[in-house]
Amino acid sequence: MPKINFKKKNIKKDGQMKDNGKRKRRFARLRGMRDVLPDEYKYWNLVLCKAAKLAETYSFNRIDIPVLEQMDLYERSSGKTSDIVTKEMFSFVDKSGDRIALRPEATPGMVRSYIEHGMFNLPQPVKLFLLGPLFRHEKPQSGRYRQHNQFDLEIFGESNPAADAQLILIAYNFFRELQIEVQIQINSIGCEECREEYCRQLVEFYKERGKRAKLCNDCKKRLAKNPLRLLDCKEAPCIELKEEAPQIVDSLCDNCRNHFIKVLEYLDELDVAYNLDPHLVRGLDYYNKTVFEIFPLNSEDQGRQISLGGGGRYDGLVEQMGGRPTPACGFGIGIERAVSQVKEKNIPIKENNKADIFLAQLGEQARQKAMVLFEELRRAGFQIREAFTKDSLRSQLEIANRMGVKFSLILGQKEIMDKTILIRDMESGIQEVVDCKKLILEIEKRLNNGK
Numbered sequence: 001m002p003k004i005n006f007k008k009k010n011i012k013k014d015g016q017m018k019d020n021g022k023r024k025r026r027f028a029r030l031r032g033m034r035d036v037l038p039d040e041y042k043y044w045n046l047v048l049c050k051a052a053k054l055a056e057t058y059s060f061n062r063i064d065i066p067v068l069e070q071m072d073l074y075e076r077s078s079g080k081t082s083d084i085v086t087k088e089m090f091s092f093v094d095k096s097g098d099r100i101a102l103r104p105e106a107t108p109g110m111v112r113s114y115i116e117h118g119m120f121n122l123p124q125p126v127k128l129f130l131l132g133p134l135f136r137h138e139k140p141q142s143g144r145y146r147q148h149n150q151f152d153l154e155i156f157g158e159s160n161p162a163a164d165a166q167l168i169l170i171a172y173n174f175f176r177e178l179q180i181e182v183q184i185q186i187n188s189i190g191c192e193e194c195r196e197e198y199c200r201q202l203v204e205f206y207k208e209r210g211k212r213a214k215l216c217n218d219c220k221k222r223l224a225k226n227p228l229r230l231l232d233c234k235e236a237p238c239i240e241l242k243e244e245a246p247q248i249v250d251s252l253c254d255n256c257r258n259h260f261i262k263v264l265e266y267l268d269e270l271d272v273a274y275n276l277d278p279h280l281v282r283g284l285d286y287y288n289k290t291v292f293e294i295f296p297l298n299s300e301d302q303g304r305q306i307s308l309g310g311g312g313r314y315d316g317l318v319e320q321m322g323g324r325p326t327p328a329c330g331f332g333i334g335i336e337r338a339v340s341q342v343k344e345k346n347i348p349i350k351e352n353n354k355a356d357i358f359l360a361q362l363g364e365q366a367r368q369k370a371m372v373l374f375e376e377l378r379r380a381g382f383q384i385r386e387a388f389t390k391d392s393l394r395s396q397l398e399i400a401n402r403m404g405v406k407f408s409l410i411l412g413q414k415e416i417m418d419k420t421i422l423i424r425d426m427e428s429g430i431q432e433v434v435d436c437k438k439l440i441l442e443i444e445k446r447l448n449n450g451k
């Protein structure tokens with residue numbers, strides 16, 4: 001047996017280790033990072049199960065991709081001037097000298113994977129979904145974390161507006177079935193051609209007398225580099241200015257306009273309520289045509305409120321990343337934000353890991369036998385629990401009570417000798433001795449009778 005030197009005098013009352021009389025430094029989680037503790041996990045389970053179930057119903061296949069990718073992947077897709085790339089990426093040079101980033105969003109990695117694994121050879125569309133963590137070095141605040149999780153869906157190889165509408169429908173169903181009321185903001189940002197003319201109008205608008213000076217410093221730079229980004233700025237003066245800005249829907253070419261009208265028609269037919277937001281552009285460079293964003297219903301200030309999810313079409317991205325021309329669209333929902341909505345609304349959660357039976361033991365020999373019996377009953381399919389490290393019967397029955405089981409089985413020295421076991425009805429406290437050979441039958445009888 002190896003000797004472990006946990007001298008008692010080195011351990012403080014609160015369990016912390018002392019180092020030559022000095023208190024050892026405790027670690028805290030990094031800023032903007034969260035622990036999801038067991039108490040909260042029931043909400044996560046509800047949200048994650050809803051996501052996986054919906055994805056399955058609409059024929060999306062689950063995929064996992066690495067959290068680390070080359071930094072260039074994001075620079076070339078999310079956009080060199082996007083906030084995600086310029087301000088928020090957790091990036092570093094690794095030991096081999098490669099520029100690496102923790103994924104700030106899922107779409108670029110999904111596109112890389114689609115191209116790298118030749119998924120264009122599969123029957124199209126290819127519908128993929130991901131549930132996993134993303135990392136953004138943002139200023140932490142309520143609902144904004146440096147590690148968050150997304151339910152991300154992507155459809156590759158489909159240009160039909162029915163695909164855009166289906167994504168919005170899934171997002172809408174996701175929240176509605178979690179009893180979270182949402183509003184959907186939608187817009188079309190057209191194709192490169194419509195955008196060229198629109199961006200010219202936008203620059204002209206912002207260059208009108210007095211407007212440029214009111215813009216935030218970032219937006220002054222954006223005006224030269226990427227004027228569409230001005231519409232996505234969260235600074236109050238920029239939000240105010242944009243109210244008067246020209247609307248891109250007026251510059252859409254016939255193809256983009258028809259596509260947008262079709263998406264809206266499908267949504268009308270499906271009874272999915274939406275609001276047209278003529279200045280919605282989303283903060284990533286790859287989008288074209290449909291863009292949408294989901295907010296909690298009745299939230300006051302659109303400019304500042306927290307978005308629950310968003311997405312859109314990105315028909316040029318696969319080709320831009322070295323693949324074949326492939327129309328595509330997708331969306332991402334923030335899991336933490338969905339969980340927080342569920343918690344806020346006190347939506348009742350069904351406990352589906354409830355046990356029926358508790359197996360208690362008394363004495364060393366009984367503990368050994370009970371451990372074996374536990375495995376037999378578990379394999380037989382019973383929802384059974386234990387506390388084998390406890391010696392006292394009283395504390396075991398207290399645990400059984402807290403777990404809300406219907407019956408406790410009690411095995412002691414006498415029962416081992418007699419080849420029997422006690423069955424205790426936890427509600428009435430009545431105990432019966434049963435023959436070990438008949439145990440399974442006796443349990444089934446009681447469970448089925450609801451006795």
Ligand code: HAM
Binds near residue numbers: 104136330
């Ligand atoms: P996004 O709008 O950047 O889009 O993020 C999607 C959702 O993730 C947001 O609406 C929000 O609910 C959640 N989220 C984002 N950042 C944070 C954060 N710091 N803390 C907590 N939740 C956050 C994308 O990521 C796109 N890739 C979506 C997409 C997929 N577009 C096409 N396909």
